[in-house]
Amino acid sequence: MSTTVLYEAAGPKARLRQRIYTAVSVVALLAIVVWFFWRLNESNQLSYDKWEAFVTPDYLRVILVDGLLRTLQMAFFAIIFAVLFGVFFGIGKLSDHAWVRWPSWLVVELFRAIPVLLLMVFTWYTLGIKAENSAFWAVIIALTLYNGAVLAEVLRAGILAVPNGQREAGYAIGMRKTQVMSIVLLPQAVKIMIPAIISQCVVALKDTALGIYVVAPGLTYVVKQVYLEFHNRVPAILVVGALYVLVNLLLTALASWLQKRYVREKKPLDTPPLGDVQRR
Amino acid sequence: MDAVLDNLDLYFKAFGYTVALFLVSGVTSMILGTLLAAFRVGPVPVLRWATSVYVTLVRNTPLVIVFAAFSFMAPMLWGPLNFRWLSVHIGGFDFTAFFAAAVVSLSLYTSSFVCEALRSGVNAVSVGQAEAARAIGLPFSGVMSQVVLPQAFRASVPPLASVQIALIKNTSVAAVFGVAEATSQMRSITNDFSSQRTEIFIAFAIGYVVIVEVFSFFAARLESHWRVAR
Secondary structure (H helix, E strand, O other): OOHHHHOOOOOHHHHHHHHHHHHHHHHHHHHHHHHHHHHHHHOOOOOHHHHHHHHOHHHHHHHHHHHHHHHHHHHHHHHHHHHHHHHHHHHHHOOOOHHHHHHHHHHHHHHHHOOHHHHHHHHHHHHOOOOOOHHHHHHHHHHHHHHHHHHHHHHHHHHHHOOHHHHHHHHHOOOOHHHHHHHHHHHHHHHHHHHHHHHHHHHHHHHHHHHHHHOOOOHHHHHHHHHHHHOOHHHHHHHHHHHHHHHHHHHHHHHHHHHHHHHOOOOOOOOOOOOOHHHO | OHHHHOOHHHHHHHHHHHHHHHHHHHHHHHHHHHHHHHHHHOOOHHHHHHHHHHHHHHHOOOHHHHHHHHHHHHHHHOHHHHOOOOOEEEOOEEEOHHHHHHHHHHHHHHHHHHHHHHHHHHHHOOHHHHHHHHHOOOOHHHHHHHHHHHHHHHHOHHHHHHHHHHHHHHHHHHHHHOOOOHHHHHHHHHHHOHHHHHHHHHHHHHHHHHHHHHHHHHHHHHHHHHOOOO
C-alpha cells in the first residue's frame, strides 16, 4: 500500500495545518542539529588538536590500513566461511536422512539463538587469549558461526523457492539426488540468495566492531590507540561511526544494484523465525 | 561444570540483568519505533525525510558505536545524560548509570528496526481498508489509529518478533560497557576457571536459548491468535 492512500489530498485547512507541522518540525530538527554542534563546540570537541589525528596523512594511513582494511578482512573471511557453512548446513537441513537433518537443525538453531559476543569470548579463550592472532580469528570464527547459521536458513528457503518442476525434471532425466542439488537447485538458489548474502555482509561488518571486547585488531582497536594518545574520544566515535555507515551504505547500494541487474525478484525470501517448530 | 554450579547465584543474577535490559528496552523501543513509523508514513514530508535519514543512519551503525556515543559523548553534550542521578535498587539488583546508558542505546538502536518492521506491516494492509476509512471521513490520525495500525501490528508480529529476538542477543553488548549481564559474567567466570570454558559456555548458551525460545513461543502464540484473514 503506498502511503498516499492514507490521507486525502489536503484542502485549504489541512494545507495550513501541514504547513504549521512542517515549520515546527523544521525548527525542531534545526534546533537539535545546532544544539549538537554548539554543545560539541562548548565542550571543546571541535578544536583542531582534537581532530588533528584524523586529518594528518600518517595517522589517516594507519587508521585506514591497519584499521579499516583489517576490519574489512575479518568481515570478508567471515562471510566466505559463513557461505560455506551455510551451504553445508542448509543442505543438511533438507536431507532425506533424519540423522543428518536433526543435527543440522540443532546447529543452525543454536548458533542463531546465542549472541555473537558470547561465541566470540568463548572462541577467544579456546584459541588462547595470549596466542598470536587469537582475537583476530576469534572474531572471524564467531561471525562465521552466527552468519553461517543465518545463511543456512536463507539457503534452505532459496532452494525451496526454486519451482518444483526443476527438481522433477532433473529426476526425470535420470539425475541422482546429489546431481539435482548441485547442478539444478543450488545454482538457482544462490542467484536468489545474492541480496540476502550482501545484507548479511552488512551485519557481519557491523559485528566486527564487537571485537573491541576481545582486544581484536581493526578499526575500533586502532582508533582506541588514537584517542588514548590525543584524548579525543568524541571525534573518534564520530569518525568510526561515519566510516562504518559509509562502507555499509556502499554495500547496500551494491546489493540493490545486483538485485536489479541479476535477480529481478521482488519478493524477499521467507525464512522461518527462530523456534518455529512447524517449519523446520 | 563446578564453575557454574558453585556460582549459580551469579549465573541467575546475570541473566536477571539480561532479562531486565531486554524488557525495559523492548517496551521503550516499541513505543519509540511506533512513533517513528507514524512519522515515516505520515503527511509531513520533512518528518518522513528526517525519520528515513535517522533509520538509515542507525541501522548502518554498529551497536557498539551507539553504546559508545551514549556512554561518552552524550554526557558531554548535556550533563544529566551521564545518568549518575539514577540509582534504583530492587532486590539484589542495582540499576545505575551503566544500565540506563545501555537501555537508551538499545532502545534507540532497536526502534529503527521496529520502525521498518511496522512500515512493512502498514504496506501489508490492503488499500481498500484505508480507502474505506477515508470514505467514512476519518482524518489521518483516525485512519492510522482505528483502521491501519491495528491491522499493521498484527501483520508485523513475525518481523517484530525477529527484531525483539535480535534485541535479546544485543543486550550482550552491554557487557562491553560495564553492565554485569550474562555475557560479561560468562567472561569473568571463564577468566577464573579457563579449563572449564566449554561447560561455562554451554551453560550460558543454554540460558540465552531458553530466553529466546520462551519469547518465540509467546510470539508464535500471539501470531496464531491474532492472524487476520486478508
